[in-house]
Amino acid sequence: MSQHRPAGTPGRAGGVPALPDLPEATVARLPEYLRALHNLAETGDDTVSSEELATAAGVNSAKLRKDLSQLGSYGTRGVGYDVALLIDQIEFVLGLTQRRAVALVGVGNLGHALAGYAGFASRGFRIAALFDADPAQVGEEINGLVVQHIDDLPRVAAEESIAIGVIATPATAAQSVADQLVAAGVTSILNFAPCVLAVPDGVDVRKVDLAIELQILSFHEHRKSALTGLPAGAVASGPAASGAGTALTAPATGLTALPGGLAATGTTEATPAGPLRPSNAEAIGS
């Protein structure tokens, strides 16, 4: 969201004891803690220390404790956190106490897979309807749901109280679909199409772009091979010429040969490859 905060009204205001504004970074990690907690609960653990839970969630314990303290969370000093209690807390904060209805638009390749993804159901969501613009797809049954025409969206969205939409259409269709979702009352969108969506204020959009993830990895690959391959100068290949004008100086300017400092720009907390390997019954796929 853009929404430059009105600059006043930070923490508490009236007499409400609320701790409102969870940092966005914390919000993004809570689901990971939740998953780890469910694993622990399955294996019968009653309490867990910040250290254990942190490892299971792939973060460090300081971060975890700070995150949980934001919830005003109830750990016990000297003991740890009550697993069941913490699950309830996080589920409450994330709004998962109700099973939320989701509309999925676009039942192509990826849409099909998403429609059949068991992880949504097991983690708080119910795919309530499938839509497509292609009449050839309409009527098909996937995983017990019949694909409906996108024009039926407003009616179905109202009937099913759908507030979250998933876009799995080609990029060309995505903006139009987003407009229709918003018109139908959807206020949160998960977008798998590789394009930027314009939406009104108050509507949240998250984007997942599969190719972008790979491109980020590619950067790190490039970086690593620049390090190991050629310790100093001598770049192997410049950019593949694609018809640009001026000579491509910048690549030659550097960026390829790194001096000394080793990459700190990484992506994951590379845990020490050992003990903990939380199993999880949830399957992606068939």
Add this chain to the structure above:
Amino acid sequence: MSQHRPAGTPGRAGGVPALPDLPEATVARLPEYLRALHNLAETGDDTVSSEELATAAGVNSAKLRKDLSQLGSYGTRGVGYDVALLIDQIEFVLGLTQRRAVALVGVGNLGHALAGYAGFASRGFRIAALFDADPAQVGEEINGLVVQHIDDLPRVAAEESIAIGVIATPATAAQSVADQLVAAGVTSILNFAPCVLAVPDGVDVRKVDLAIELQILSFHEHRKSALTGLPAGAVASGPAASGAGTALTAPATGLTALPGGLAATGTTEATPAGPLRPSNAEAIGS
């Protein structure tokens, strides 16, 4: 990666003119710029201003300029950026001048969709091999590729120079698959399984968890309805009891009713819903 930077060696060291350490936040945005640039190139634009490109990529222009300046990029004051040149620059930095070979493990529901995803091919990657542990799947042909048994990974990875692996297996199998990928020489992993992977130093992991994305949206939904629904006190529903001990005080403690300040914690730059709707020929799905 963890890798606490050795604390010395920041920018340049020897005589190399390099500008090594791109900020990770910048790296994560470069692919988005690249996509936007390709759209512009298709529509015949030769140059683009930071303002235009920023809008097309869903960021603000200050951020874009800072990002591009990190590349030592060649914009022209008073004019803008040369589209073709910038494409080359970014592709070079991201290591996309070679088409990188990717191994995909797990051809279930999601794996199938990924194997058929055209966006990988069009954006710098070649799915070089498909693997599965299930003998029933082995031999199946998907999109022109025959599914091989995971045990063949080392051989194939060497033959095809595979450095990037994608995991689309159930969570239970993911760690073992990751180990096998690493053993086969893979140094970057994109993980779709809902679990944390332990990998050695020097291996990058990125994770995409579909349910987590929805849960983050759910939080914002929860937040919005807390705002509109009940301006002051009176929470409608506490957490669904799930067998915890102590009374669930914290939820009652607040978090539900927000005082004044409007949400700034959002997810997207909510662009003003208007002009620009970059079309893009890339399709997710069939």
Add this chain to the structure above:
DNA sequence: AGGTGTGAACCTTTTCACAGCT
């Protein structure tokens, strides 16, 4: 002893605002 909660230091990222080039 063991482990949470948290102020304070530190680092990264974003935003501002403007000098300086074309």
Add this chain to the structure above:
DNA sequence: AGCTGTGAAAAGGTTCACACCT
């Protein structure tokens, strides 16, 4: 006149280290 490149300020996030509770 227009637009990039960039220092400096502000905001946001992470890590440290320890007081304090059980």
